[in-house]
Amino acid sequence: MFALFRRKRTVANTEPLDREQVSTELERQIGSWSAVAQELPLQGSTPLFSAGLLDSLQFLDLVLFVERRFSVELGHVAEPTPEKLDTVDKIVELILSASTRSRP
Amino acid sequence: MFKTIDETVERWAEREPGRIFAHFWAKDGSVSSLTYGHLLERSQRFAALLAAHGVRAGEVVVLIQEQDADLVASFVGAILHGAYPSIFAFPSPKISREIYLNTLDQLLQHSAARAVIASARFTTALESLDTWREGVALLPVSAAKAHVTRSLTPRNGADEIAFLQHSSGTTGLKKGVALSHRAVITQLSHLTEALHLSTHDHIISWLPLYHDMGLIACFLLPLCSGVPVTMIDPFDWARDPALLFDAIHAHRGSLCWLPNFAYNFLATRARERPGACFDLSTMRAFINCAEPISARSHETFRARFEGACGLRPEALCSSYAMAENTFAVTQGGISSALRVERLDEDVFQREHTARLATATTTRVKEVVSSGELLQGNRVRIVNAGQPLQERRVGEIVIHSDSLFGGYFNREDLTHAVLDDAGWYFSGDLGYLAGGQLFVTGRRKDLIIVAGKNIYPGDIEEVVSSVQGVVPGRVVAFGVPDDEKGTEQVVVVAETRQALTTTEAGSLRLAISSAIRQDLDCVAKDVQLRPHLSLLKSSSGKIARDANRACYLKGLSGPKPRSPQHAEGDTDVRAL
Numbered sequence: 001m002f003a004l005f006r007r008k009r010t011v012a013n014t015e016p017l018d019r020e021q022v023s024t025e026l027e028r029q030i031g032s033w034s035a036v037a038q039e040l041p042l043q044g045s046t047p048l049f050s051a052g053l054l055d056s057l058q059f060l061d062l063v064l065f066v067e068r069r070f071s072v073e074l075g076h077v078a079e080p081t082p083e084k085l086d087t088v089d090k091i092v093e094l095i096l097s098a099s100t101r102s103r104p
Numbered sequence: 105m106f107k108t109i110d111e112t113v114e115r116w117a118e119r120e121p122g123r124i125f126a127h128f129w130a131k132d133g134s135v136s137s138l139t140y141g142h143l144l145e146r147s148q149r150f151a152a153l154l155a156a157h158g159v160r161a162g163e164v165v166v167l168i169q170e171q172d173a174d175l176v177a178s179f180v181g182a183i184l185h186g187a188y189p190s191i192f193a194f195p196s197p198k199i200s201r202e203i204y205l206n207t208l209d210q211l212l213q214h215s216a217a218r219a220v221i222a223s224a225r226f227t228t229a230l231e232s233l234d235t236w237r238e239g240v241a242l243l244p245v246s247a248a249k250a251h252v253t254r255s256l257t258p259r260n261g262a263d264e265i266a267f268l269q270h271s272s273g274t275t276g277l278k279k280g281v282a283l284s285h286r287a288v289i290t291q292l293s294h295l296t297e298a299l300h301l302s303t304h305d306h307i308i309s310w311l312p313l314y315h316d317m318g319l320i321a322c323f324l325l326p327l328c329s330g331v332p333v334t335m336i337d338p339f340d341w342a343r344d345p346a347l348l349f350d351a352i353h354a355h356r357g358s359l360c361w362l363p364n365f366a367y368n369f370l371a372t373r374a375r376e377r378p379g380a381c382f383d384l385s386t387m388r389a390f391i392n393c394a395e396p397i398s399a400r401s402h403e404t405f406r407a408r409f410e411g412a413c414g415l416r417p418e419a420l421c422s423s424y425a426m427a428e429n430t431f432a433v434t435q436g437g438i439s440s441a442l443r444v445e446r447l448d449e450d451v452f453q454r455e456h457t458a459r460l461a462t463a464t465t466t467r468v469k470e471v472v473s474s475g476e477l478l479q480g481n482r483v484r485i486v487n488a489g490q491p492l493q494e495r496r497v498g499e500i501v502i503h504s505d506s507l508f509g510g511y512f513n514r515e516d517l518t519h520a521v522l523d524d525a526g527w528y529f530s531g532d533l534g535y536l537a538g539g540q541l542f543v544t545g546r547r548k549d550l551i552i553v554a555g556k557n558i559y560p561g562d563i564e565e566v567v568s569s570v571q572g573v574v575p576g577r578v579v580a581f582g583v584p585d586d587e588k589g590t591e592q593v594v595v596v597a598e599t600r601q602a603l604t605t606t607e608a609g610s611l612r613l614a615i616s617s618a619i620r621q622d623l624d625c626v627a628k629d630v631q632l633r634p635h636l637s638l639l640k641s642s643s644g645k646i647a648r649d650a651n652r653a654c655y656l657k658g659l660s661g662p663k664p665r666s667p668q669h670a671e672g673d674t675d676v677r678a679l
Contacts, residue, residue: 035629036616040609052620056342060373
């Protein structure tokens with residue numbers, strides 16, 4: 001497992017995350033990284049890495065954004081890869097699973 | 105060093121069989137090491153494998169493998185056998201199997217390859233390639249184990265081809281750079297001297313071996329000089345960039361080659377391990393090479409790592425290199441401090457002259473020196489075939505004793521860049537000042553994204569085939585991305601019909617997907633324009649420079665409009 005995904009949570013997450021809100025925030029953030037995604041509009045099933053909207057270096061940005069913004073560790077659910085984070089729907093599922101797992 | 109690569113490896117193994125040549129650093133922190141003795145033994149098995157399958161000296165062997173001990177052993181094994189190895193990127197889940205096989209098929213045909221040695225996990229995917237039926241042997245790495253090692257007397261001549269280097273894309277595959285043993289050994293000898301290489305050095309690398317910087321500086325230089333190297337898989341590094349610093353810390357690394365984007369990437373993405381900080385105090389050179397060097401990227405890197413991490417500012421070095429010259433033409437920052445010139449940008453653009461800025465200069469352009477010429481290398485700056493004076497900007501033309509012999513089986517392409525007197529026309533722009541070379545841009549239409557060469561023509565061909573785009577009415581070019589410290593790809597395509605917002609979004613996505621799938625490349629921006637609105641040159645071809653200038657002007661002005669409301673669009677003009 002990468003050391004990147006081993007760090008401690010810094011923000012306690014006691015409230016359940018809202019699926020729609022998570023999705024909206026992700027779409028907004030991805031739109032800020034990709035001119036093509038910004039004008040699509042982006043849908044939950046739109047491929048991100050495999051359709052060339054994000055590059056492999058932005059994968060790390062995406063993981064960092066998700067873990068910081070939603071106070072989750074994706075590594076608790078599965079080792080993050082571009083394939084596992086290839087759509088907003090997939091990312092939302094991982095976030096919600098990770099959130100449930102790490103909530104006290 | 106000796107006259108050939110095979111002779112050099114055999115002598116090292118004979119004299120110091122237990123000496124470690126390379127460490128392979130896994131993402132979980134485990135390390136495996138390869139000695140010269142074991143390297144020679146494994147290489148001889150690969151040589152025997154090729155012989156058993158009828159591969160003859162002078163035939164091309166393609167290597168499709170993970171970055172591990174088998175890859176370096178099969179490379180050396182092919183050379184021991186007298187064949188020409190060429191390392192090709194392995195199949196990535198990011199690119200479709202069909203496209204990958206098609207690209208490989210092109211490589212096999214252009215190079216007339218006789219065999220492919222592949223890691224076990226790739227052989228199944230490769231078996232469906234039609235070319236196997238035409239006499240190309242597909243050999244799994246594991247097959248070499250069944251072959252008995254046998255001692256081979258070095259038999260390659262110094263002027264024989266040692267290996268081929270290919271860059272990516274349809275255009276790159278046609279241009280296999282053929283390098284002789286003499287050129288490689290000569291380059292390594294000059295590089296050893298320019299770097300003041302010693303037995304105290306340790307090279308740390310995450311670079312792929314199908315790239316000249318990884319192959320020459322981080323594989324063949326350590327192999328032939330006896331300086332150890334630690335290799336990290338490029339995919340592992342991209343996911344956890346701090347692995348590079350872990351390896352530097354663990355092995356007291358001293359030399360590391362990086363493309364410019366990596367300075368920004370490491371400065372903003374490398375996260376320190378809990379309870380420990382990076383120790384970069386042993387590093388005497390981070391060498392910026394393979395894409396335009398940015399003073400800002402160096403400053404970002406220095407600001408992050410100079411204090412607690414112990415980075416010495418003088419460790420920021422530079423080099424100008426290319427596969428056609430085996431590798432380096434210049435080396436900066438080792439023998440003398442790295443120079444950064446502040447130029448008058450207006451004079452630079454208007455008069456193509458590098459005049460130093462003064463206190464009254466309003467617009468300043470910073471250019472990082474690529475350093476001094478390596479021994480045996482000469483450079484001229486020319487315009488329209490005429491040499492230019494110092495500080496005048498023109499095309500960089502190179503003559504050296506490590507220059508390639510030509511593109512493999514492509515005399516036509518060779519003659520386009522190599523004149524009768526042996527001068528290589530690089531297609532790069534720059535100037536000479538005070539014995540140092542400064543690279544300022546490119547004349548050729550090449551985009552370099554994170555160190556990877558991308559030919560605009562390849563992108564334009566792919567986009568032209570996307571339904572909804574007017575074939576041939578597409579332009580691709582690179583634009584600088586200061587934040588990432590590299591270039592980004594932009595595509596502008598014409599559509600015949602006006603599109604709704606939804607239709608335009610879908611077409612942009614289709615274009616973006618096609619580029620990603622076919623070329624393993626990501627476009628930063630895809631713009632659609634009405635038919636007959638792209639600028640053309642007087643010869644009737646789409647003018648990349650002019651359309652690029654229009655695009656950049658559009659970014660600083662009103663946002664370019666899409667075809668769905670673009671009637672009367674005046675951003676670009678049809679000629």
